[in-house]
Amino acid sequence: MAARAACAAVCRRLGQELGSLSVNGSKSSTAQAGGLLLSSVKRAPSSSLHIDVPKDLIKPTITTSDEPDTLYKRLSILVKAHDKAVLDSYEYFAVLAAKELGISIDVHEPPRKMERLTLLKSVHIFKKHRVQYEMRTLYRRFELKHLTGCTANVYLEYIQRNLPEGVAMEVTKTQIQQLPEHIKEPMWEALTKEEDSKS
């Protein structure tokens, strides 16, 4: 009883010194609490090892502008890596993200490329004894269709921020545009009219 009180006191002091959500912290770090409170109350996780994200995070404001959005007919993303398992996981992530954002996506796997080298095993002489190395590059291609500029920027930034280490990406964008004004009509008639009016 007294030990429990002392324990609680220590925990409270801990909470204050940490500067984190002290009330919840003290509740959660008592060993006896167990997992009873977890399911009912939505609260900070049990360990106070990492700093929690504040709950009342201000959402970044969305600004809209009047200029027309760019349109992308096709976005072709080629991802290169040395490991098939990493590419498989990344593909699952990219496909799910695209589906959630409402983008049509197609995936296929171009054949892998192997670069092989044969070098001498020894520093000096022993020409008959060599060692061989190979570098495997595995590919995955995602084809996205019909995206607006905003959606494409959001999706690409999300994908690229979560690109794992050791993986490279090439993005090919096909943007569609209207004919610019100065190509609609040849300018020679306008020029001759101007010259006539001037003279």
Added chain:
Amino acid sequence: MAVAALQLGRILCAGSRGLRGFASAVRPAASRGGPRLASRSERPIRRKALPPRTEKMDVDQDWPSVYPVAAPFKPSAVPLPVRMGYPVKKGVPMAKEGNLELLKIPNFLHLTPVAIKRHCEALKDFCTEWPAALDSDEKCEKHFPIEIDTADYVSSGPSVRNPKARVVTLRVKLSSLNLDNHAKKKLIKLVGERYCKTTDVLSITTDRCPLKRQNYDYALYLLTVLYHESWKTEEWEKNKTEADMEEYVWENSSSEKNVLQTLLQIRAADSSGAPSREELLGTKEVEDYQKCVVRLKNEGENEESLAQYKESVKRLLNLECSLN
């Protein structure tokens, strides 16, 4: 009781904070107890290893809070019995504790489906919808005839830049531009290899400027210049010879001269009246012959065109023989 409480307090502090400062603050209190032993009190007190966090984890916990961002694999924080590594003889792959293989490989623990869905919910506000009217490729082609191809490259290395990123390709179908017959032929002659006849697509690739934006401006400038120049007719274009023509033209050709000459000779031999050239040109057989010759020259020789040519020649020279 107080000592026990203090001990518990010390363990808790040391376990959850792990700060040496705190432990050193606690240490003088502990050494207050017995006589100062050189070996025990001067050596820093060894913490007992706590049970890993996985034992306190719930099955329905909020996993994205455990791994909110990309982080290395922590065996004490991942409650999965993962094994990785090449096993020794009659052995199993190594366990996750102290396993370097699991640290080396990139993990996707921060990108579980729950986490991805949450991220996408937050990102949806920044996305815009594709206009519903442009659902097919033909409609896109009709309203937005110009296509610009650009490339971006992401990789790890000593430099973020990639020189291939400044290439810009502009593709446009000539049928969507406002060109008349002469302008179209002149444009095709001006661009040369960049025009593909089968798909009627002109592709201009620029990479002479250092920035992508500059290359895009240059490509548009080239298109503008080509368009306006092709509408101009220069003095020297009047000297266009038959060898320069893109397709076969029957007027003023050797075939026309030959036909007229032959027909004139036939008519002069048969009857007295020598019909004029215009009359001969206007007759149905000559027109038919003209069409067949043009088709042969432009489309190439195949069964149908040759057969058509044969029929038209027979009709022209009145060689129709009825098989009885």
